[in-house]
Amino acid sequence: MDRFIIHGGKKLHGTVHISGSKNAALPILVATLLTDEPCVLHRVPNLRDVRTTLKILEYLGKKVEYKDNTATITADGTLKNTLPYELVKQMRASFWVAGPLLARFKTAEIPLPGGCAIGVRPVDIHLKGFEKLGAECETKAGNVILRARELTPAKIVLRFPSVGATQNLLMCACLIPGETVLENVAKEPEVDDVIAFLNKMGADIRQGEKGQLIVHGKTALHGAEHTVVADRIETGSYVLAACATRGDVTVSGCVPEHNSILWEDLQEAGFTLDIQKDAIHVLPYEGAIKPVRVRTAPYPGFATDLQAPWMTLMTLCDGTAEVDEDIFENRFMHAPELVRMGADIVTEKSVARVTGVKELSAAHVQASDLRGGMALVIAGLCAPGETEVERVYHIDRGYENLEQKLTALGADIRRYNPDKNEF
Numbered sequence: 001m002d003r004f005i006i007h008g009g010k011k012l013h014g015t016v017h018i019s020g021s022k023n024a025a026l027p028i029l030v031a032t033l034l035t036d037e038p039c040v041l042h043r044v045p046n047l048r049d050v051r052t053t054l055k056i057l058e059y060l061g062k063k064v065e066y067k068d069n070t071a072t073i074t075a076d077g078t079l080k081n082t083l084p085y086e087l088v089k090q091m092r093a094s095f096w097v098a099g100p101l102l103a104r105f106k107t108a109e110i111p112l113p114g115g116c117a118i119g120v121r122p123v124d125i126h127l128k129g130f131e132k133l134g135a136e137c138e139t140k141a142g143n144v145i146l147r148a149r150e151l152t153p154a155k156i157v158l159r160f161p162s163v164g165a166t167q168n169l170l171m172c173a174c175l176i177p178g179e180t181v182l183e184n185v186a187k188e189p190e191v192d193d194v195i196a197f198l199n200k201m202g203a204d205i206r207q208g209e210k211g212q213l214i215v216h217g218k219t220a221l222h223g224a225e226h227t228v229v230a231d232r233i234e235t236g237s238y239v240l241a242a243c244a245t246r247g248d249v250t251v252s253g254c255v256p257e258h259n260s261i262l263w264e265d266l267q268e269a270g271f272t273l274d275i276q277k278d279a280i281h282v283l284p285y286e287g288a289i290k291p292v293r294v295r296t297a298p299y300p301g302f303a304t305d306l307q308a309p310w311m312t313l314m315t316l317c318d319g320t321a322e323v324d325e326d327i328f329e330n331r332f333m334h335a336p337e338l339v340r341m342g343a344d345i346v347t348e349k350s351v352a353r354v355t356g357v358k359e360l361s362a363a364h365v366q367a368s369d370l371r372g373g374m375a376l377v378i379a380g381l382c383a384p385g386e387t388e389v390e391r392v393y394h395i396d397r398g399y400e401n402l403e404q405k406l407t408a409l410g411a412d413i414r415r416y417n418p419d420k421n422e423f
């Protein structure tokens with residue numbers, strides 16, 4: 001298993017270019033199941049979760065070509081309507097094939113995704129929505145079996161604006177003739193990107209005056225070409241790494257308005273940001289980092305995926321900052337590892353109280369999830385000396401060319417495989 005060896009204490013400087021969004025690319029790849037016609041997707045990041053999704057599409061019967069961040073998905077005979085647990089357990093988002101498969105075949109059998117490091121993560125909102133659309137949902141031997149004699153348009157009010165459920169139900173509703181209305185939906189930019197792609201495929205999805213999504217279902221969708229939106233979580237992560245190392249970094253090829261809350265919080269903490277149309281420049285800052293309280297919330301609130309990297313920044317603040325995690329129930333796994341690096345963090349239920357220290361110290365730490373892993377990498381970049389971050393495979397799920405991008409910014413980070421004793 002790969003590790004990162006980081007020699008920290010260097011300020012990042014230079015320009016880093018942002019990749020396509022993982023969380024948009026995954027559902028967009030899944031949406032290609034809604035047609036047999038070819039779909040061409042650009043700016044698809046080369047990440048472990050993307051490769052898992054491509055394997056899923058191949059398993060289901062699609063032909064996949066993936067080169068230089070462009071994925072071309074074509075149909076190769078008939079599609080299967082079931083997935084093995086082996087593929088679902090690697091990535092929870094695999095469950096999202098349920099919507100398109102149900103819409104196309106009126107039946108699908110998908111293993112129920114289990115919990116994961118950050119929480120229980122049930123799929124009840126997805127299933128309730130499918131039931132409203134006329135499907136019967138049964139759980140048997142760990143699988144969810146979805147069946148419908150006929151799917152019918154419906155009005156669905158989500159009990160929580162789940163990103164995955166919004167996307168899954170949208171994909172299903174696109175192939176149900178008539179008007180489906182989804183209320184209390186997720187408003188994340190990744191959802192907008194999925195909607196843009198579905199509409200290019202011939203779907204008719206509009207936003208109503210109260211933010212509801214109105215879908216006029218069609219009998220068939222066609223192939224389409226699309227470029228995936230920039231990754232706002234990668235953007236935020238590099239900006240936080242720049243701030244934490246007191247660097248001078250331009251993050252280019254991004255959509256700054258997708259991180260508005262983060263920019264406000266960073267400015268409140270003392271940093272100066274030059275926010276441009278498709279780039280953001282973190283200016284050098286040597287003053288005290290003021291403690292700023294953040295509370296994670298559905299978009300446009302503070303992104304739960306940036307909570308861990310934010311916490312690393314606050315370990316260096318002048319005072320005590322609170323971090324409230326209100327989306328996932330177990331998303332502080334990075335906190336004890338940061339404490340091993342000298343941070344002062346006390347967690348109680350969904351609140352972490354982070355009291356700033358003068359300096360983090362290098363240590364041997366372990367990533368337990370994707371974004372928590374990035375928090376440890378940023379801590380390693382700040383801490384003078386050698387930090388070793390184990391279980392890099394978590395981080396590989398979501399950051400394309402991480403060590404190359406950080407090296408180009410002047411960081412000293414290397415990937416090491418202890419089994420092969422190879423850098």
Ligand code: UD1
Nearest residue numbers: 023093121122123124125126162163164165304305327328
């Ligand atoms: C997506 C993102 C993930 C991000 C999260 C929240 C992808 C691949 N992943 O995950 O990076 O952290 O949005 O922004 O896009 N919930 C239920 N029942 C359901 C569905 C969700 O209780 O049926 C709960 C979850 O357990 C969680 C909360 O709702 O506590 C948010 O989950 P959701 O928005 O669905 O996140 P994902 O789509 O899984």
